[in-house]
Structure formats: C-alpha cells, structure tokens
Amino acid sequence: MRVLVVEDDPTIADGLRTALELSGFVVEHSDDGEIGHYRGETEAFDAIVLDLSLPTMDGLVVLKRWRKAKILTPVLVLTARGAWEERVEGIDAGADDYLAKPFRIEEVVARIRALVRRASGNPTPVIEVGALTLDTRQMRVSVDGALIPLTPQEYRLVAYLAHHKGRVVDQIELTEHLYLQDFERDSNAIEVLVGRARRKLGAGIIETRRGFGYVIGEAP
Structure with missing residues (x-):
C-alpha cells in the first residue's frame, strides 16, 4: 500500500513516514503544495495525508483540484x-x-x-479470504489459523491482493502500489515476489491468471 504525505514541516513528515512504514506502507513525501498536487494527480496512491498550510499552493486548493480532476484517492487532512x-x-x-x-x-x-480498507470495500481490520486471514492492525497473515512469517514486501503484496480480493491485479498495478517511485523496476520483480509469497502461503492462495495478473479469492 502506497501513501503520499504532503507536509512541509520536516519533523512531522519524518514522524509520519517512520510510523507509516513501520505499519507496512510504502511512503512518498512532498513538502510543496504544487508538487504534491502533481504527484497526487499523476501517480498511484492508496491514500494521501495532506497538510493545509503548504508553500506554493494551499492544501485546500490542492484537494479541490484533485476532486475536480476526479482523483478519488482517500485523503486525510491535517491542519x-x-x-x-x-x-x-x-x-x-x-x-x-x-x-x-x-x-x-x-x-x-x-x-x-481505515481509509484504505473502506476504499477497497473492507469495513473491518481483519480481512478473511477463504483460508487466508489478514490482520491489518498486527500486520499478520495466517492460513487455516497458522501464522505465516512474511518479509515486509511479501506482506505488502498479500495485503494489497487481500484488500482487492476477487479482483485480478496486473503486474504494473502491483509495482505502482508496492514500490517507491525511484525503485529500479526489474521486469521480474513482481513475479519473483509472488513466487516467494506463494511458497510460504501454500498452493491455491495466490492464483495466476495468465496474461492478466494475480488474484486472491474467487475472480469472475
């Protein structure tokens, strides 16, 4: 899950980045309203933290322009x-x-x-998809009640697919939501990551739709 923090106070921004990263999010930061507006409009994020008092462009103006442009990313305003x-x-x-x-x-x-869960149609912190259970508060994944030890990146992959259960997600979307913008993207990175997670979770949890992507849960 990828979050944009638009905040010009470096102490607050660093605190938010650290806390969100420890909670399993990939965090991008902008300290400028105009740049934050551009990134929020042109890049893929699962949520945005937006300060209102920003240089170059007021946060309220940023927000209004996003919504006018039909950017539906959930936004938490700080002020x-x-x-x-x-x-x-x-x-x-x-x-x-x-x-x-x-x-x-x-x-x-x-x-x-909570914003990320609601945006993907999951009202509770614990998401269950067949034998898989994802606890978003504890960042824990279990299969048939057995806890599965995952690396942070494997957890992010499983969490993204579980939040979008039943939907086939392609490699481009996964790359956009699991990695920082400046990540040097290897064409095989997602395939390797899925392979590692699949070996730990067991057969049948993450399914491949050849030519389309990956899915957790029944896809139409």
Whole structure:
C-alpha cells in the first residue's frame, strides 16, 4: 500500500513516514503544495495525508483540484486550523477524514488504515479470504489459523491482493502500489515476489491468471 504525505514541516513528515512504514506502507513525501498536487494527480496512491498550510499552493486548493480532476484517492487532512468552519470546508472540498494539530501519530496511522480498507470495500481490520486471514492492525497473515512469517514486501503484496480480493491485479498495478517511485523496476520483480509469497502461503492462495495478473479469492 502506497501513501503520499504532503507536509512541509520536516519533523512531522519524518514522524509520519517512520510510523507509516513501520505499519507496512510504502511512503512518498512532498513538502510543496504544487508538487504534491502533481504527484497526487499523476501517480498511484492508496491514500494521501495532506497538510493545509503548504508553500506554493494551499492544501485546500490542492484537494479541490484533485476532486475536480476526479482523483478519488482517500485523503486525510491535517491542519493547525482548528475552527469548525474550516473543518467543514475541508470535508466539503472532498476530504475523507480530518485531524487537527497537534495529533497522535498512532491515530493518523489508524485512520489511514481505515481509509484504505473502506476504499477497497473492507469495513473491518481483519480481512478473511477463504483460508487466508489478514490482520491489518498486527500486520499478520495466517492460513487455516497458522501464522505465516512474511518479509515486509511479501506482506505488502498479500495485503494489497487481500484488500482487492476477487479482483485480478496486473503486474504494473502491483509495482505502482508496492514500490517507491525511484525503485529500479526489474521486469521480474513482481513475479519473483509472488513466487516467494506463494511458497510460504501454500498452493491455491495466490492464483495466476495468465496474461492478466494475480488474484486472491474467487475472480469472475
């Protein structure tokens, strides 16, 4: 799962990056409103954390432009602006959630997890797909009740497929959501990653649709 953090305060940005990465997310960062707007409009993200007070372009303007461009990525707004009128304006502009500064990093992470789950149609923190169970809070994967030890990248792969259970996901989409933008993309990287995860999970969990991609759960 890939998250964009648009925040110009380096201390807050570093804290968010560390906490989100420890929670299994791949994190990109922008400290500028105009650049953040461009990245949010042209790159694939599962969620965005957006500060409102940004250089070059106000966060509220960024948000409104994303929504006008039909960018549906879930957005959590962070701001020092505490007035309820400003919170309402942010929600009306298209924010999916809102937190006023100061805030607890743990709450930001929990809210991002919830936004990602809801966007993919999973209302609870535990996602079950046949014999596979994914606990998004503990970042644990089990099959038939047995805990499966996965590397962080293997977990991200399984988590993305489980969030999109029943949908065939191609290699390009997986690459966009599992790796940083500057990752040197090997054409075989996803295939190798799937192979490693499949050996640990056992047969029948991650299925291949030749020429289309990979799926966890029944695909139409």
